[in-house]
Every structure is written in structure tokens, then in C-alpha cells.
Amino acid sequence: MTGKFVWYELMTTDASGAERFYRDVVGWGARDAGMSAFKYTLLTVGEIAVAGLMQFxxxxxxxxxxxxxxxxxxxxxxxxxAAEAQKLGAKMCHAPTDIPNVGRFAVLSDPQGAVFALFKPNGDMPQAEPMTRGTTGWHELHAADAETAFAFYNALFGWKKMQTMDLGPLGSYHIFGDEGAPMGFGGMFNDPMSVQPHWLYYFAVADIDAAVGRVVGAGGKVNHGPQEVPGGAWIIQGVDPQGAAFALVGSRNAGAA
Known part of the structure; x- marks a missing residue:
């Protein structure tokens, strides 16, 4: 499982409002993590925790x-x-720290400024079935220079290019993964429209059009899509009511929410 995204966390200005939004839009359940020092909410698919959120x-x-x-x-x-990442040009945002009974983590920004975290859990982490509603179906890096970004992550995690697609003025879209993910589990491309290089996470829903209605109805914004992508899936990219960027991936006319 090393070298793969295993957890997703939202830091926000209104944890209660964000929880309501994502429960409505993605269909997650929610329960308190029982942290003694601060409130941390686990977002769940069935009984399996797949993400978390907390207030600044x-x-x-x-x-x-x-x-x-x-x-x-x-x-x-x-x-x-973390030390290896710094030698490759990353900057430390949060030094390695233990979370009691959970694991150890560190937060860094890559050489172009996109933020990511390292994590070693205490024991195995239960994983929901891939691409079921509420799981994260895709990971996308909006970079200033996708080629040099890929070189960084290849050196750090061993990610490999699985496929490259021509995006015209945006350069190339590099699908990355490893031997265990022959179709890849993310992509990187040049995004001149982005103010800051960043990772964007695509949460799975059943029907993308129904999800658009829920996003707007819950106070979020859809900035892009619905758009069909290779493989027949449909995506949207948006912003939640507190201003966090997110994306959704699903089918069209699936007959379900």
C-alpha cells in the first residue's frame, strides 16, 4: 500500500457547514473521531472511514x-x-508528528508549492471498494510544470507514467500509477489558470447530473463540467461553500443519485 493515497482531510473555516455539504453532495456518513484535544469528524462509506474534516x-x-x-x-x-522529499526540493509545512493510536504524519509542499502529506498508519487501514460512492476515484495535480513535478514524485514515490495525452496549449496530461494500478490512479498537467499548484481529489458519485443539482442546492459552485473523460466517466470541478476546491466523478443518466 506504500506510495498510494490512503487518506483525505479537509481543513475548513466551518466544519459543521462543510459536513452538511459533503453529506448531501457525496453521501458520506459522519461520526466523531473521539479526539481529546480537538474535534475531528470522520467521513464514512458504510462503516469504513475514508476521509476526515476539522476546523482551523x-x-x-x-x-x-x-x-x-x-x-x-x-x-x-x-x-x-520527509528528509528525502526535502533533498528533492520540497519544503516542510508540518514536521513528523505522532497521532496517538492512529499513526505518524508530516505535511510538505512540493518544489512548485502543491501541498501533500506523508502517513504511516498504526496497523492496516480498511479500504472501501474502489469507485463505490464516496471513495476517491482520481487524484490530479495542477502544476506549473508537469514534467518537473512528475520527476519529483517519481523519485519520491516511484510513480510511473502510464499514459500521456496531448492537451494542446495545456501541454501533456500524464497519467501516473504503479504496477498495481495498470490504468493509473491520477494525472498531472500544466494549469496556467491556477493561482497556486495544487492537488485536486475526485470523489465518486453515481449520477453526475444529480450531483450537480446537489452541489448547487447545498450552496457550492460548479466551475467546470459536466465533462466526459476517457473511459466513459463524467466529471465536474467545483468549490464548496467555504471555498475548498473539490471534484466529482460518476456516470451520466445512471438512474441513481
Whole structure:
């Protein structure tokens, strides 16, 4: 499982509002994680926790409260991998830290500024069936320079290019993965429209049109789509009511929400 995204976390300015939004839009369940120092909500598919959300701590300067999703990549040794990432040009955002009874993590920004996390869990993490509603179906890096970004992640995690598609003025779209994911589990491309390089996570829904209605009805915005992508899936990209970017992937006219 090392070298793959295993957890997703939303830091936001309104945890209760964000929870309502994503429960409506994605269909997640929610339960309190039972943290003693702060409130942390687990977002679930059935009984399996697949993501979490929390409110910015009170001591966070308001200028730094920028709601965003963070993806955690599983590694065998957080400290060693964090040091390796820094040698490759990454910057440390949060030094390696233990979460009691959960695992050890660190947060870094890649050489172009996209933020990601390293994680070593205590024991196995139950995983929901891929592409079932509420799982994360795709991981996408909006980069300033996709070629150099790929070189960084290839060196750090061993990710390999599975396919490259020509996007015209946006350059090439590199689908990446490993031997265990022959169709890939994410992509990278140049995004000149993005103010800051970032990772975007695609949460699976059944019917994309029904999901668009839920996004708008719950106070979010759809910035792009619905658009069909190779393989027959449909996507949208949007922003939640607190300002965090997210994306959805699903079928069209699936006859279900």
C-alpha cells in the first residue's frame, strides 16, 4: 500500500457547514473521531472511514485560513521520506508528528508549492471498494510544470507514467500509477489558470447530473463540467461553500443519485 493515497482531510473555516455539504453532495456518513484535544469528524462509506474534516484551530491567523483538501500518501518511514522529499526540493509545512493510536504524519509542499502529506498508519487501514460512492476515484495535480513535478514524485514515490495525452496549449496530461494500478490512479498537467499548484481529489458519485443539482442546492459552485473523460466517466470541478476546491466523478443518466 506504500506510495498510494490512503487518506483525505479537509481543513475548513466551518466544519459543521462543510459536513452538511459533503453529506448531501457525496453521501458520506459522519461520526466523531473521539479526539481529546480537538474535534475531528470522520467521513464514512458504510462503516469504513475514508476521509476526515476539522476546523482551523483558533490560534490559526485568519490570513492563513484557506479551506483545502489534503491527501495523505502511505510510506514505510515518515521521517526518512520527509528528509528525502526535502533533498528533492520540497519544503516542510508540518514536521513528523505522532497521532496517538492512529499513526505518524508530516505535511510538505512540493518544489512548485502543491501541498501533500506523508502517513504511516498504526496497523492496516480498511479500504472501501474502489469507485463505490464516496471513495476517491482520481487524484490530479495542477502544476506549473508537469514534467518537473512528475520527476519529483517519481523519485519520491516511484510513480510511473502510464499514459500521456496531448492537451494542446495545456501541454501533456500524464497519467501516473504503479504496477498495481495498470490504468493509473491520477494525472498531472500544466494549469496556467491556477493561482497556486495544487492537488485536486475526485470523489465518486453515481449520477453526475444529480450531483450537480446537489452541489448547487447545498450552496457550492460548479466551475467546470459536466465533462466526459476517457473511459466513459463524467466529471465536474467545483468549490464548496467555504471555498475548498473539490471534484466529482460518476456516470451520466445512471438512474441513481
Amino acid at each position: 484551530p483558533p490560534e490559526t491567523p485568519q490570513a492563513q485560513e484557506r479551506p483545502a483538501w489534503l491527501g495523505y500518501v502511505s510510506v514505510a518511514d515518515v521521517d526518512a521520506k
